[in-house]
Amino acid sequence: MTDSSPQDWNIPAKEDSPHEGGFRADLKITTERGGPTYGEMIEQVRTFMDKVRYACPTHELADEVIDDLKKLNAKLDTMLVDEWTSPSGTRVDLPSRGNITLPPYEISAGGPDGVDATVIFRRFHLGGNGVAHGGHVAIAFDDLGGMAAALRIGGVSRTGYLTVNYRSLTPLETPLAVRTWVDRQEGRKLFIKGTIHDGDRLCADMDALFIALKPGQA
Numbered sequence: 229m230t231d232s233s234p235q236d237w238n239i240p241a242k243e244d245s246p247h248e249g250g251f252r253a254d255l256k257i258t259t260e261r262g263g264p265t266y267g268e269m270i271e272q273v274r275t276f277m278d279k280v281r282y283a284c285p286t287h288e289l290a291d292e293v294i295d296d297l298k299k300l301n302a303k304l305d306t307m308l309v310d311e312w313t314s315p316s317g318t319r320v321d322l323p324s325r326g327n328i329t330l331p332p333y334e335i336s337a338g339g340p341d342g343v344d345a346t347v348i349f350r351r352f353h354l355g356g357n358g359v360a361h362g363g364h365v366a367i368a369f370d371d372l373g374g375m376a377a378a379l380r381i382g383g384v385s386r387t388g389y390l391t392v393n394y395r396s397l398t399p400l401e402t403p404l405a406v407r408t409w410v411d412r413q414e415g416r417k418l419f420i421k422g423t424i425h426d427g428d429r430l431c432a433d434m435d436a437l438f439i440a441l442k443p444g445q446a
């Protein structure tokens with residue numbers, strides 16, 4: 229088998245976008261891409277990453293795992309698609325829309341006024357001394373802040389700035405309440421706020437600007 233080279237990832241989109249050269253105009257929402265067990269596949273990968281974070285393999289075991297991973301990567305190589313047709317990020321029936329790169333969250337309510345979700349930072353989100361890495365906290369805010377913006381404008385925006393105040397430690401493997409909402413809107417500018425709580429305790433809050441993209445804008 230061969231390792232993937234960088235060019236392998238430049239997979240052209242199958243369909244033309246109504247936004248030539250830019251972001252896709254429509255936000256795809258799917259529940260079937262990748263099949264009925266796609267969510268379980270993603271969960272197994274997360275579990276694997278949890279174990280990798282804490283494992284100290286012998287040389288022999290590391291070599292075995294490398295061989296197994298090469299086989300798995302070769303299997304997925306036969307199924308690579310462009311970003312617009314990948315299940316990842318579109319599967320609204322799965323935690324974090326099936327996006328392996330995000331901390332898994334589940335949305336309990338979402339609309340033009342904001343989003344309520346429960347996020348669980350996993351063992352592989354460890355920063356140090358048993359709690360979450362601040363960068364992963366920011367990723368949760370970025371995605372759920374972007375979601376609040378998307379649900380307000382019915383389209384795509386990009387983060388202009390995102391400030392996180394880390395108010396107290398953010399635990400791993402604990403369901404945490406996230407709320408993001410549009411504080412105010414000025415034309416294309418959406419000023420988003422957010423909080424993450426562990427019970428009554430505020431772990432972090434966010435102050436961000438998302439800017440709605442113009443047609444054709446990347």
Ligand SMILES: CCCCCCCCCCCCCCCC(=O)SCCNC(=O)CCNC(=O)[C@H](O)C(C)(C)COP(=O)(O)OP(=O)(O)OC[C@H]1O[C@@H](n2cnc3c(N)ncnc32)[C@H](O)[C@@H]1OP(=O)(O)O
Binds near residue numbers: 257338371372374
């Ligand atoms: C069931 C539900 C299904 C939902 C369905 C799925 C939902 C799915 C959700 C996905 C959620 C993902 C969320 C991730 C979002 C990223 O992580 S995006 C990646 C990180 N961000 C970037 O890479 C952005 C890089 N920057 C850029 O591309 C450009 O600067 C931008 C943001 C497009 C803006 O450029 P532009 O269009 O030329 O606009 P520009 O005129 O510069 O600025 C517009 C206004 O914003 C102001 N502005 C711009 N930047 C700043 C700044 N940093 N600070 C202050 N003001 C600023 C300008 O001053 C200007 O203000 P006004 O003069 O109009 O008052």
